[in-house]
Amino acid sequence: GQQVMQIPQYQHVQEGEDFTTYCNSSTTLSNIQWYKQRPGGHPVFLIQLVKSGEVKKQKRLTFQFGEAKKNSSLHITATQTTDVGTYFCAGPGDFGNEKLTFGTGTRLTIIP
Amino acid sequence: DTAVSQTPKYLVTQMGNDKSIKCEQNLGHDTMYWYKQDSKKFLKIMFSYNNKELIINETVPNRFSPKSPDKAHLNLHINSLELGDSAVYFCASSSRTGVLYTDTQYFGPGTRLTVL
Numbered sequence: 001g002q003q004v005m006q007i008p009q010y011q012h013v014q015e016g017e018d019f020t021t022y023c024n025s026s027t028t029l030s031n032i033q034w035y036k037q038r039p040g041g042h043p044v045f046l047i048q049l050v051k052s053g054e055v056k057k058q059k060r061l062t063f064q065f066g067e068a069k070k071n072s073s074l075h076i077t078a079t080q081t082t083d084v085g086t087y088f089c090a091g092p093g094d095f096g097n098e099k100l101t102f103g104t105g106t107r108l109t110i111i112p
Numbered sequence: 113d114t115a116v117s118q119t120p121k122y123l124v125t126q127m128g129n130d131k132s133i134k135c136e137q138n139l140g141h142d143t144m145y146w147y148k149q150d151s152k153k154f155l156k157i158m159f160s161y162n163n164k165e166l167i168i169n170e171t172v173p174n175r176f177s178p179k180s181p182d183k184a185h186l187n188l189h190i191n192s193l194e195l196g197d198s199a200v201y202f203c204a205s206s207s208r209t210g211v212l213y214t215d216t217q218y219f220g221p222g223t224r225l226t227v228l
Binding site: 037 | 153154155156157160168202215216217218219220221222
């Protein structure tokens with residue numbers, strides 16, 4: 001079945017440093033979504049990318065969808081303590097658009 | 113005005129017991145889901161219902177039985193609880209946003225189940 005892997009699994013950064021998480025799918029994706037889960041919280045939708053090579057920005061967050069539509073990345077510039085959490089990518093699974101296969105997640109901690 | 117709510121928030125029980133988790137969404141969505149998140153934070157879909165009909169059942173043991181009395185509610189009943197069932201269970205809902213797009217999931221706050 002489809003697998004979606006993320007690296008790194010954990011990342012500790014000093015406040016103000018940049019952070020990047022990479023997402024790789026075993027199959028081509030029609031689109032990809034990103035979610036953030038704060039400690040003790042639930043996943044919250046951040047963004048969806050559809051086009052090959054697409055780049056979208058949300059303030060300090062930059063999302064990219066690979067040309068081959070099998071990988072994606074999330075880059076955070078100048079991290080802040082509010083960025084703490086686990087970031088998940090997710091792509092449509094074998095059942096099509098009704099089901100999401102979530103990536104393994106990257107847990108970001110910030111050192112003040 | 114919580115969009116997706118779950119009860120209870122915490123559930124501690126003995127092995128072998130039967131328990132239920134309830135979920136309600138007031139977003140008017142057609143599709144609801146149950147996800148399981150283990151201690152390593154891996155998030156896996158268990159079930160999906162669309163307009164009260166089961167559309168996804170991901171090789172989940174028969175001890176888990178979802179029930180959707182109407183499209184705003186999706187409950188999860190678990191029989192004969194085992195230690196390995198300890199996890200956080202998230203309910204979610206979604207609505208089709210177009211053919212090109214995958215449904216955005218709106219998650220509930222989660223139910224932390226601990227089996228002793």
